[in-house]
Amino acid sequence: MQQNDFKDFTxxxxxxxxxxxxxxxxxxxxxVTSDDPTNVYLRSSHNILRPWSIFQIYGRKINLASLCNLPxxxxxxxxxxxxxxxxxxxxxxxxxxxxxxxxxxxxxx
Numbered sequence: 184m185q186q187n188d189f190k191d192f193t194x195x196x197x198x199x200x201x202x203x204x205x206x207x208x209x210x211x212x213x214x215v216t217s218d219d220p221t222n223v224y225l226r227s228s229h230n231i232l233r234p235w236s237i238f239q240i241y242g243r244k245i246n247l248a249s250l251c252n253l254p255x256x257x258x259x260x261x262x263x264x265x266x267x268x269x270x271x272x273x274x275x276x277x278x279x280x281x282x283x284x285x286x287x288x289x290x291x292x
Contacts, residue, residue: 186260190253198241205238263289 207213210225214235224235263271271290275283
């Protein structure tokens with residue numbers, strides 16, 4: 184993964200609505216689809232013949248296109264703590280030679 188793969192989901196969170204009828208702990212199966220991303224489908228049984236219950240999780244005024252283009256959450260390289268740096272250095276002793284360079288490069292940030 185690259186740094187630009189980490190997105191800020193704040194716009195998604197703000198668009199969510201609280202659906203008090205959806206009891207997620209009572210669901211056995213949960214399904215979210217790309218063709219219907221504003222709804223969550225729950226099945227309260229492992230029986231595949233049981234119907235899905237459909238729950239709307241976004242308000243009607245949601246702009247789904249804007250949710251697909253989420254901003255990056257980090258605009259700068261995240262520093263590595265001294266504790267993590269020490270762990271990486273210690274770990275490098277046990278890595279095969281061909282894998283060491285990746286982790287040693289992390290130490291340069």
